[in-house]
Amino acid sequence: METKTAIVQIKNLFKSYKRGNQIIPVLQDITLDIADNEFMALMGPSGSGKSTLLNLIAGIDKVDSGSVSIEGIDITSLSETGLAKWRSSHIGFIFQFYNLIPVLTAFENAELPLLLTGLSRKERKEHVEMALQIVNLSDRMKHYPSQLSGGQQQRVAIARAFVTDPAILVADEPTGDLDRASAKEILDLMERLVHELGKTIIMVTHDPRAAEKAHIIRHLDKGILNANTQTSL
Amino acid sequence: MQILKLLFKNSFRHKLRTSLTVFGITIAILAFGLLRTVVSAWYAGVESSSASRLVTRNSISIIFFLPLSYKEKIRQIPGVKDVSYATWFGGVYISEKNFIPNFAVDVKTVFDLWPEFVLSEDQKNAFIRDRKSCVAGRKIAQKYGWKIGDTITLKGTIFPGNWDFVLRGIYKGKYKSSDETQLFFHWDYLNESLKKTATNRADHVGWFTVNVTNPDLASDVAAAIDKTFKNSLAETITETEKAFQMGFVSMTEAIVIAVRIVSFVVIVIIMAVMANTMAMTARERIGEYAIMKTLGFGGWHIAGLIFGESLIISFIGCALGIAATYPAANAFGDAMSTYFPIFNVQRETIYMDIAATFIVGIVAAVFPAWRAVKVSIADGLRRIG
Numbered sequence: 001m002e003t004k005t006a007i008v009q010i011k012n013l014f015k016s017y018k019r020g021n022q023i024i025p026v027l028q029d030i031t032l033d034i035a036d037n038e039f040m041a042l043m044g045p046s047g048s049g050k051s052t053l054l055n056l057i058a059g060i061d062k063v064d065s066g067s068v069s070i071e072g073i074d075i076t077s078l079s080e081t082g083l084a085k086w087r088s089s090h091i092g093f094i095f096q097f098y099n100l101i102p103v104l105t106a107f108e109n110a111e112l113p114l115l116l117t118g119l120s121r122k123e124r125k126e127h128v129e130m131a132l133q134i135v136n137l138s139d140r141m142k143h144y145p146s147q148l149s150g151g152q153q154q155r156v157a158i159a160r161a162f163v164t165d166p167a168i169l170v171a172d173e174p175t176g177d178l179d180r181a182s183a184k185e186i187l188d189l190m191e192r193l194v195h196e197l198g199k200t201i202i203m204v205t206h207d208p209r210a211a212e213k214a215h216i217i218r219h220l221d222k223g224i225l226n227a228n229t230q231t232s233l
Numbered sequence: 234m235q236i237l238k239l240l241f242k243n244s245f246r247h248k249l250r251t252s253l254t255v256f257g258i259t260i261a262i263l264a265f266g267l268l269r270t271v272v273s274a275w276y277a278g279v280e281s282s283s284a285s286r287l288v289t290r291n292s293i294s295i296i297f298f299l300p301l302s303y304k305e306k307i308r309q310i311p312g313v314k315d316v317s318y319a320t321w322f323g324g325v326y327i328s329e330k331n332f333i334p335n336f337a338v339d340v341k342t343v344f345d346l347w348p349e350f351v352l353s354e355d356q357k358n359a360f361i362r363d364r365k366s367c368v369a370g371r372k373i374a375q376k377y378g379w380k381i382g383d384t385i386t387l388k389g390t391i392f393p394g395n396w397d398f399v400l401r402g403i404y405k406g407k408y409k410s411s412d413e414t415q416l417f418f419h420w421d422y423l424n425e426s427l428k429k430t431a432t433n434r435a436d437h438v439g440w441f442t443v444n445v446t447n448p449d450l451a452s453d454v455a456a457a458i459d460k461t462f463k464n465s466l467a468e469t470i471t472e473t474e475k476a477f478q479m480g481f482v483s484m485t486e487a488i489v490i491a492v493r494i495v496s497f498v499v500i501v502i503i504m505a506v507m508a509n510t511m512a513m514t515a516r517e518r519i520g521e522y523a524i525m526k527t528l529g530f531g532g533w534h535i536a537g538l539i540f541g542e543s544l545i546i547s548f549i550g551c552a553l554g555i556a557a558t559y560p561a562a563n564a565f566g567d568a569m570s571t572y573f574p575i576f577n578v579q580r581e582t583i584y585m586d587i588a589a590t591f592i593v594g595i596v597a598a599v600f601p602a603w604r605a606v607k608v609s610i611a612d613g614l615r616r617i618g
Contacts, residue, residue: 052611060527060610081531088529095614099524103242113528115236160528 007167007200008034008057013066015052015223026052028223030066036167039194039201041214048220050204051172057202058091058170059083071167088116092161092199094171094190098153100145100160106132106152107141110159117164131159134197135189151182158189162199169193171203175210187213236534240541244549247514251546254510258550258593259557261503262586266558267565268496269582274566275489277575278478281410284448285314286346287455288477289441292468295321298437299467306461307441312454314446317342320420320439324387324396326377332571333373334412335387336439337420346444349407356381356402364422367398370413372570374403385416392423392431414574443471500589507597511543515601522605523613532606539602540595547594555586 015027026049034040042050055061056068059075060083068075070090078086100109110131114124132138135155145153154174161169171190175183191213193199203214211217219226245251273280289307291297301318308316320337340361344352352360352368360368369379379385379400387396398418406413420438427435445454455471462469472480482489515522522535558578566576 055611055614058527060614084526084529084531087527091527093524093527095524099520101239101521101524103246104239108238112525116529 005036006033007036007038007071008032008202009067009069010057011067011069013053013056013068014064015049015056015061016064026223027056027220030223030225032218032225034200034202036200037194037198038216039191039214040203041211041217042202042204042220043206043208043211043217044220046206047222049223050220053220054170054172054202054204057168058093059087088113089164090166090168092164092166092169094154094157094161094169094174096173096176098145098150098157098177100153100156102145105142105144106137106148106156106159109145109156110163113160113164127163128159131163132156134162134192135159149182150178151185154178154182154186155189158186158193162193162197167200169199169201171201173205174203175205175207183207183210236538236541240538240545243514243518243538244542244545250510250513254507254546255550255553257506258503258547258590259553261499262551262554262590263557263561264499265496265589266554266578266582266586267561268492268499269585270558270562270565270576270578271492271573272489272496273579273582274573274576275482275485275492277410277573278412279475279482281349281408281412281575282473282475282478283349284451284473284475285445286474287443287445287451287458287471288474289443289455289458289469289471290439290477292459292470295440297467298434298439299441299469301436301438303441303462303467303469307443307458310454310457310461312445312447312450312457313443315342315346315444317346317442317444318420318438318440319343319442320423320437321391322387322389322396322418322423323391324389326385326387330571331377333387333416334414334574335416335418337423338417340417340419340421343417344404346442349411350404351407352402352404359401363399363401364419364425365397365399366401367416367418368402368404369400369416370574371403371405372413372574373416374400376414376570379403387416392426394426409577410575412574414570442474500593504593504596507543507547507593508600510546511539511597511601514542515539515605519605519608519613520616523608523610523616526610526613535605536598536602539605540598543598543601544591544594547590547597551586551590555583558582558586 010030010032013027013030016023016025030053042053044050052061056063059078063076073086075083075086101112104112107128110128111124114127119127129138132141135158137152137155137159140148140152148156174190175186178186187210190201194201203210205211289299291299304316304318307313317339322335322337324335325331326333344350344357360366367385381400381403383400385398385400387398389396424435443454443458445451451473458471459469525535562576562578566573569576
């Protein structure tokens with residue numbers, strides 16, 4: 001069997017939040033490796049720390065202690081500016097509520113992360129058209145989010161997530177706001193991104209049907225990562 | 234897609250709110266512009282004063298006259314080029330609400346000393362020839378529909394009686410700041426009458442206007458004039474025309490200061506309105522800014538979007554306000570021409586409009602931008618949904 005290299009390496013990670021004078025532990029001693037080109041689902045009850053872990057992997061929250069290495073870079077040592085720059089090229093985000101900018105068209109929303117690159121207008125256009133073609137929305141480029149269905153909006157959000165060609169996509173309940181048919185379309189699309197474009201996807205979900213699409217399912221409970229690894233392949 | 238496009242689209246996302254804010258800024262800039270123009274109009278006489286003209290008046294008060302005989306003595310003082318004289322007539326045209334600045338002047342010298350009042354040679358000669366004639370400014374002639382040859386009757390308040398003058402000329406201002414609302418007639422005509430009715434006032438004038446050969450010598454010439462008449466029955470005070478005009482303005486300085494303060498209060502009020510708009514906008518978009526941060530946009534990008542949006546809204550209001558200022562100032566100037574003969578929107582006023590708008594746009598965005606930059610992505614994302 002082929003041994004995959006770990007693209008995400010988390011060691012002894014602790015994270016807590018302060019509520020008034022109280023310190024609430026959210027993640028406790030998490031150690032986790034995620035292999036390159038893997039589709040991992042992170043499951044667990046509400047408040048178990050799934051989204052917090054996802055945010056820490058994506059570099060949008062700070063750890064209390066421990067390390068998070070992505071593609072060999074310890075992101076816990078990066079400054080805010082360094083993290084912002086790192087995110088723009090290494091991580092793609094997919095949110096539950098799509099979070100598209102309502103005043104921008106599908107094309108413009110997908111183009112947004114490319115504005116931070118040094119690409120020319122023509123190059124950006126090519127990248128965006130390619131991304132929207134992959135998510136099968138070439139005919140909806142000029143539509144505004146309000147003119148698209150939930151599933152279509154999520155596909156635009158996915159195009160926005162991978163248009164800069166990051167190695168890792170993090171998805172927080174990507175099907176949580178969709179009907180079953182649309183959810184299936186999104187999951188199929190994410191599966192294609194793993195198989196055809198070689199992306200690594202880490203997906204937080206409550207939905208066992210969504211988790212079934214993942215290669216590996218990990219469970220979090222009260223901030224502790226369950227040792228059992230469920231493999232769906 | 235460019236960031237600018239996003240800025241413009243964001244600016245008009247809440248059309249009603251943006252429109253009301255723009256309207257507020259438009260009104261504020263219009264009010265600010267008009268109030269500043271009122272202040273400028275107040276100082277118009279001072280601003281249009283010549284550095285080479287001095288005014289010699291009675292040292293007790295302007296209401297006390299000076300003997301006409303001083304003219305020749307003043308003329309002989311070194312540094313003096315020309316001397317003219319005038320008396321405030323204070324006549325009323327039809328009724329007291331029709332205020333016209335009217336003066337009895339030395340017709341031979343008046344247009345030499347005030348080259349900014351332009352009168353054709355024909356009209357000047359006709360004016361000099363006819364002792365019962367007068368010359369009026371273009372604006373005042375237009376206002377009352379006067380034409381050359383018309384008889385204008387002024388009711389004397391200082392010099393009682395009805396005084397008829399035949400209009401022989403209409404002068405134009407050489408500059409935008411030249412006063413075109415005055416009326417001049419022969420001092421000789423007034424003096425003739427005074428010789429019969431008030432002999433103690435005859436052969437006296439209100440003040441002398443002295444043209445100096447070199448403006449740098451103005452203070453020396455002024456001192457020499459006053460020295461000449463020291464210990465006489467009518468001692469003099471000679472000052473530059475600017476100081477003379479300023480003396481009138483300073484009598485009403487409290488009003489000018491009040492108008493100035495109000496103009497700045499208007500800006501402070503609109504700053505608060507704009508800040509409220511930007512605070513609401515930024516609060517609503519905290520989640521969106523968090524999304525942009527996750528995509529790699531830094532704090533400066535987010536701050537730039539907020540400052541940019543604030544400046545766009547402010548400057549749209551400013552542009553409309555400036556555009557409205559000119560017709561409003563014209564209408565206001567026409568309606569108030571009795572009090573403000575020169576009511577022009579100064580270039581400095583427009584610069585101040587722009588500076589005030591820039592300050593409003595920046596100040597209004599400081600707190601929302603700071604908050605949007607400071608909020609963590611995780612906190613921002615929690616506010617979505």
